[in-house]
Amino acid sequence: MTNERNAVELTKELLQFDTINPTGDETGCARHLGDLLADAGFRVDYHPYGERRTCVVASIGGKADKRPLGLTGHIDTVPLGASPWRKDPFAGETDAGRMYGRGSSDMKSGVAAFVVAALAFRDRLAGSPGLELVITGGEETGCEGAFHLARKQGALGRAGALLVAEPTSNYPLVGHKGAFWLEARTHGVTAHGSMPERGDNAVYKAARAVAALEHFDFGIAPHPLLGAPTLNVGTFHGGLNINSVPDEARIGIDIRTVPGQDHNALHERLRERLGPDVELQTRLDVGGVHTDTRDDWVREVFDVMTPILGEAPQARSVSYFTDAAALRPAYGMPPTVILGPGEPQMAHQTDEYCVAERIREAVGAYEEIIRRWCEV
Secondary structure (H helix, E strand, O other), X not given: OOOOHHHHHHHHHHHOOOOEOOOOOOHHHHHHHHHHHHHOOOEEEEEEXXXXXXXXXXXXXXXXXXXXXXXXXXXXXXXXXXXXXXXXXXXXXEEOOEEEOOOHHHHHHHHHHHHHHHHOOOOOOOOOOOEEEEEEOOHHHXXXXXXXXXXXOOOOOOOOEEEEOOOOOOOOEOEEOEEEXXXXXXXXXXXXXXXXXXXXXXXXXXXXXHHHHOOOOOOOOOEOXXXXXXXXXXXXXXXXXXXXXXXXXXXXXXXXXXOOOOHHHHHHHHHHHHOOOEXXXXXXXXXXXXXXXXXXXXXXXXXXXXXXXXXXXXXXXXOOOOOHHHHHHHOOOOOXXXXXXXXXXXXXXXXXXXXXXXXXXXXXXXXXXXXXXXXX
C-alpha cells in the first residue's frame, strides 16, 4: 500500500535532529513530523512542556461507537556516551542493511514506521474509528512528555487500544514492569576524622540501610508473566573529605515493580524497614503495564504478526518502562501492545543501529493493524 522506502528515509530524517535528553530539544523534530501529518489532513496539536520541549498529538477520523486506535512513540534519545562512534550518530548512515544513529532503534524507526503507515490511510479514515498518534519527548528521563499530556486537560482524545512502537524486533509484547526510583538520605554530625566520637557518621547509617535492602521482602507473589519485583542500590555517596566524619549520605534505589503493585504501600513498607534514620524521596514513579493475551485486539495483533515472524507469538514482556505507563491510565486502560522495529539490544549502545528490513516489516504490520481496527 505504501512506498516502503518512505519509512526508512523518514527514519534518516529524524536521526538528523539532535534530540539528546538531557537536556532535550525535541521541538524541531516534533514540528517536522507534525507538518507531515498536518499536510496529509490530520488534526495536529503541539504541547510544549518546557523550553524547546514539545509533544505532538495528531488525529484523523472518528466514530461515536468505537474509539480510535492509539499509536505512540518518543523522539528524545539518550546521550552518546564516552566511547567514540564509528558512524556519525546524526547522519543516518547505512551499511549492510543497517541504519546507524542515536535513536535509530530507540525509537525513531518505530515513530517513522507508524507515521508512514498512518499516512497511507489518510484518505480512507473519514467515518471510521480513526487514529490518534501521540509523539512524545522526555521519555528517557521518566515519561515527562507523556505525563504532561496525561495531566493536561483536553490534550489527549480517546483510544480504544494502544500500540507502543518501542524496540522489540517486531515481536509483540503485552507488558512491562514499572519503575520506582528513590533517594534515601541519612544525616549525622560532622567532626574531625581523628575524633569520630564527637560526630555522628551518616555513612554508617547509610551502610546499615543498604544491608537492610539487600534481601528486601516485597511481601507479594510474583506476577504470572513479569515475575517478581526487583530492587537494586545503584548509587552511594557520602562524605566530603577523608579526614572528616560525614554528616550526609545518599543512596539511589532502583525498584522495578509489577503491574498492580501499589507504590504508595511499597514506599511505606520501605520506610518501616529502614527506620527513622533514613529519609526517602521519590525520584521516579512509573507504573507497570499488562494486557491479557486473551484480549480480542491482542489476538488480532498476534495474528497479524504470525506470518511476519514465521511463528505464532507467545506472551512476553520486558523489564524496561514505556510511555504506556502514563498514557494507558489517561485513556481508561485500553489493551496495550509494545511492538516496534528497533533492536532492543542496541538501545542506548554506541553505534546504535536498526535494521532497514525490520522498518519495512513494521510499516506493513502497522498498516494491517490499522486496516483491521478501522475496517477500511
